[in-house]
Amino acid sequence: MARSGLPPEGSAADPPGPPGAPAGVPRPAPRPSLWRCPDGSFVKRIVTPGRGLDKPKSGSRCRVAVAAMPGWAGDSADLTLGVGPWREEPWGQLMEKCLESMRLGEEAELLLPGDPRPPPRLTLTAFTPGRDSWELDPGEKEALAREERALGTELFRAGDVRGAARCYGRALRLLLTLPPPGPPGRTALHANLAACQLLLGQPRLAAQSCERALEREPGHLKALYRRGAARAALGELGEAAADLRRVLEAEPANRAAREALASVVAKGRERDAELARGLRKMFT
Numbered sequence: 001m002a003r004s005g006l007p008p009e010g011s012a013a014d015p016p017g018p019p020g021a022p023a024g025v026p027r028p029a030p031r032p033s034l035w036r037c038p039d040g041s042f043v044k045r046i047v048t049p050g051r052g053l054d055k056p057k058s059g060s061r062c063r064v065a066v067a068a069m070p071g072w073a074g075d076s077a078d079l080t081l082g083v084g085p086w087r088e089e090p091w092g093q094l095m096e097k098c099l100e101s102m103r104l105g106e107e108a109e110l111l112l113p114g115d116p117r118p119p120p121r122l123t124l125t126a127f128t129p130g131r132d133s134w135e136l137d138p139g140e141k142e143a144l145a146r147e148e149r150a151l152g153t154e155l156f157r158a159g160d161v162r163g164a165a166r167c168y169g170r171a172l173r174l175l176l177t178l179p180p181p182g183p184p185g186r187t188a189l190h191a192n193l194a195a196c197q198l199l200l201g202q203p204r205l206a207a208q209s210c211e212r213a214l215e216r217e218p219g220h221l222k223a224l225y226r227r228g229a230a231r232a233a234l235g236e237l238g239e240a241a242a243d244l245r246r247v248l249e250a251e252p253a254n255r256a257a258r259e260a261l262a263s264v265v266a267k268g269r270e271r272d273a274e275l276a277r278g279l280r281k282m283f284t
Helices: 092-099 138-157 161-175 185-199 203-216 221-233 237-250 255-282
Strands: 033-036 043-048 061-067 076-080 107-111 121-127
Touching (some): 092 121, 138 161, 138 185, 185 203, 185 221
Antiparallel strands (some): 033 043, 043 107, 061 076, 061 121, 107 121
């Protein structure tokens, strides 16, 4: 007897065979199709097409069968898109992007450029409806942003600066959709993102993040200090010194700001000396 919900073998639900084929001969399996992730991080090879038109969105609870996923424990997972630390685990982001493109029952392989290992395989066995960000009310957006911020801080303390930056960025994207002025936590998020950008060697982006924090709170000391560090890395020594002096006016015992200012002043003197030597050579 067939299981409940499935038609018995040989019923009208079986696909018809090719033209001229004997009755009961199934149609050949379709060839896998390919879907390229827009950011180029992977190619999805669809082994078994899904059903319907709906796909998971942020907030969807997904049940996924997992095979050949390096570093992934178990052969199944219950995941909520847009929520939880699993997204910062190995393969987490790829899985999330892949699931957002899948339909119910779809089975797919993730092909990574230049990766010789057997491709991981995902099957979306069930999911609940999710909502786009514009469908969330302000309270829900703020709650999700708080979760992202907390996860970002946890990752930053663990040394995963890139993962922390992604979390802070996602939190800011949620909050930027709220009517102005938005929650006060936006200021700290911009400053936190700047700290990550400095460590990732992105001083210009860090300076921009600090500008956004200082637009909201002109006296934010962490943003001032990090903008000073970013400006120093960009060679804007006068502006860097001004930021660091403002920090020291508010916190004279701030050792990090004092050491950074001393370094900036020393670099300025060295640059002035090099300029003077060049001018002397021109007129000698």
